[in-house]
Amino acid sequence: MxxxxxxxxxxxxxxxxxxxxxxxxxxxxxxxxxxxxxxxxxxxxxxxxKGVVEVKERVEEHYVLTERGRDALERGLPEEKLVLFLAGRGGEASVEEVRRALGEEAGIALGQAARKGLVVIAGGVVRLAVDQAEALKTITPLKNY
Missing domain, CATH: 1.10.10 (Arc Repressor Mutant, subunit A)
Structure with missing residues (x-):
């Protein structure tokens, strides 16, 4: 040819x-x-x-922490902060206390912790549904407390 x-x-x-x-x-x-x-x-x-050489393309993906990710790594995830806050208050606090303590992260913290079965929210009160160690292990399994 x-x-x-x-x-x-x-x-x-x-x-x-x-x-x-x-x-x-x-x-x-x-x-x-x-x-x-x-x-x-x-x-x-x-x-x-023209079939004279073969070009092989390889896509590489690189993951980089955003500022929000670096903050979560340094200061903890919102639900981690919630668990620590509740543990410091005997395992429960009012939703209002949580909102004051966690600020703009309160909604995320409450939603994620509830979705993961770590807290129960009823009557305006947030309660840990599991002990602190189990909750933290669920949230950040690679982190040592």
């Missing part, structure tokens, strides 16, 4: 052969072949369309 190559495509294939490049990342290929990454990517894709 005959393949027609442009000058750039031909030069890239010659460089690959001369320098013994068989496989690697775009960065590695650019360094070894002495070609800028954008030209290399463009020519490689053209050669791949």
């Amino acid at each position: 005959e393949v027609t190559l442009s000058q750039g495509e031909y030069r890239l294939l010659r460089l690959m052969a001369e320098r013994g490049f068989r496989e690697g990342t775009l960065e590695e290929a650019a360094k070894i072949l002495g070609v800028d990454k954008s030209s290399l990517a463009s020519l490689s894709n053209l050669l791949a369309e």
Whole structure:
């Protein structure tokens, strides 16, 4: 099967052969072949369309804590703060006391703790449904208290 190559495509294939490049990342290929990454990517894709080289794409995902995540890591999750607050008050407090103590996080804390079965909210009072150690273990299983 005959393949027609442009000058750039031909030069890239010659460089690959001369320098013994068989496989690697775009960065590695650019360094070894002495070609800028954008030209290399463009020519490689053209050669791949012609069946002369194979381009394998790999997507990498990186996770980075947001400011809110860093705050939760440093100061605790809202439901963790709620459990500690209630434990310090003998296991219960009024919803109003919780709102004053936790501020804007109160709603999130109450919702998450109730969803996880850690608290019961009835008659304007919030009560721990499990002991403090069990609640904290449920919220942050990797953290040591």
